[in-house]
Amino acid sequence: MKAAQIxxxxxxxxxxxxxxxxxxxxxxEVVIEVRAAxxxxxxxxxxxxxxxxxxxxxxxxxxxxxxxxxxxxxxxGVKEFEVGDTVYGQAGAYFGASxxxxxxxxxxxxxxxTAPENLDFKEAASLVLVGTSALQALRDHIDLKPGQxxxxxxxxxxxxxxxxxxxxxxxxxxxxxxxxxxxxYVKKLGADEAIxxxxxxxxxxxxxxxxxxxxxxxxxxxxxxxxxxxxxIAVSMIAQPDETRAKExxxxxxxxxxxxxxxxxxxxxxxxxxxxxxxxxxxVFKLSxxxxxxxxxxxxxxxxxxxxxxxxx
Numbered sequence: 001m002k003a004a005q006i007x008x009x010x011x012x013x014x015x016x017x018x019x020x021x022x023x024x025x026x027x028x029e030v031v032i033e034v035r036a037a038x039x040x041x042x043x044x045x046x047x048x049x050x051x052x053x054x055x056x057x058x059x060x061x062x063x064x065x066x067x068x069x070x071x072x073x074x075x076x077g078v079k080e081f082e083v084g085d086t087v088y089g090q091a092g093a094y095f096g097a098s099x100x101x102x103x104x105x106x107x108x109x110x111x112x113x114t115a116p117e118n119l120d121f122k123e124a125a126s127l128v129l130v131g132t133s134a135l136q137a138l139r140d141h142i143d144l145k146p147g148q149x150x151x152x153x154x155x156x157x158x159x160x161x162x163x164x165x166x167x168x169x170x171x172x173x174x175x176x177x178x179x180x181x182x183x184x185y186v187k188k189l190g191a192d193e194a195i196x197x198x199x200x201x202x203x204x205x206x207x208x209x210x211x212x213x214x215x216x217x218x219x220x221x222x223x224x225x226x227x228x229x230x231x232x233i234a235v236s237m238i239a240q241p242d243e244t245r246a247k248e249x250x251x252x253x254x255x256x257x258x259x260x261x262x263x264x265x266x267x268x269x270x271x272x273x274x275x276x277x278x279x280x281x282x283x284v285f286k287l288s289x290x291x292x293x294x295x296x297x298x299x300x301x302x303x304x305x306x307x308x309x310x311x312x313x
Contacts, residue, residue: 009049025075062099146171156182
């Protein structure tokens with residue numbers, strides 16, 4: 001089978017399409033015929049070696065995590081899935097599975113679930129990390145309630161746009177940052193207030209919010225602690241919290257590490273099938289164009305960058 005791999009860490013030029021053996025399902029695992037796989041900034045970090053200290057790869061390694069496809073093999077002890085099931089979830093060489101950017105991927109049965117019926121494979125794959133990240137932050141960490149206010153750094157991105165839709169479904173007042181065409185885009189998603197981060201300082205116009213979701217990093221996260229109500233909570237996917245300042249202000253902070261569990265994927269699927277959550281596909285590439293897909297991702301693109309394995313995906 002074909003797979004997009006790296007033999008050493010580096011820029012997109014290190015990505016090559018290689019012919020490798022098809023994976024075999026071990027106990028508690030399944031093998032999926034991958035129909036689509038989505039790229040995330042985390043995949044760039046893995047390729048560049050930025051997470052190699054905590055998540056070392058055995059090189060050469062197949063890249064990628066977010067997948068949608070069809071189960072073709074079921075390992076010992078797996079009762080939840082059968083051959084022919086349409087699923088979505090995560091693979092990834094960085095946690096002992098095989099990478100998603102391949103024609104077939106091996107992964108744990110505890111990292112996938114039945115895919116949404118109203119999405120194609122590209123759309124399903126595009127939602128895995130961004131959707132579970134938003135759901136984990138808003139529901140499990142922040143525990144948003146109707147009538148509250150949340151400030152989202154980076155509402156135009158994959159996680160941000162998903163978080164806006166989920167927050168509005170909960171009944172929350174949403175303030176977010178964006179710029180250019182994304183200012184109108186986030187409003188269409190339901191954002192009540194959109195701040196152009198190029199011309200406005202959010203800290204001067206936003207006050208007394210119940211929660212902050214940071215998807216940008218840098219100084220924004222710790223700066224945003226000052227706009228929280230006492231007792232409020234700030235969650236970041238990127239920045240390390242300033243615990244001392246948080247304690248002084250009487251607020252809580254969380255550095256989130258996303259885990260795509262079957263329960264979260266099921267909840268995400270329900271939101272999609274109810275029409276509450278709509279994915280945003282950007283550019284679609286073939287597996288043979290994985291290098292170009294990384295270049296597009298890192299150059300900035302609207303919507304998710306997706307690899308399509310078959311024409312009908």
